[in-house]
């Protein structure tokens with residue numbers, strides 16, 4: 427928390443995980459932007475490492491702790507800030523939401539980050555459907 431008492435979101439503007447948390451944050455918070463490219467990656471600073479050993483964004487400093495990983499953050503927000511609800515109350519529907527969230531966070535996003543970092547940007551412009559052809563890359 428800051429002196430103002432607001433939670434702090436450490437994030438990068440191009441990080442899809444950070445966007446998950448921004449969308450879930452329904453209250454006032456402060457942002458500390460980290461540039462994952464500049465200076466070899468600002469997430470690798472000693473200062474940030476002291477907050478988040480994983481040295482990844484997003485990280486949310488709230489209620490005296492720092493939470494990493496978007497799904498862990500959103501689960502904490504769901505339990506501590508129940509309005510508005512992020513998950514359905516019906517457990518079967520909630521399970522479906524968790525399946526979709528896990529597929530995105532654990533299945534799609536790691537591949538997406540890998541592709542963005544190893545594929546020249548101009549190829550993405552030429553081939554927006556590259557994800558459909560992962561098998562041709564041996565993935």
Ligand SMILES: O=C(O)/C=C/C(=O)CC(=O)CC(=O)O
Pocket residue numbers: 440441442443444482483484494495496497531539
């Ligand atoms: O918070 C998560 O669900 C996962 C975080 C990461 O894996 C770090 C990362 O890929 C940051 C990014 O979106 O570039």
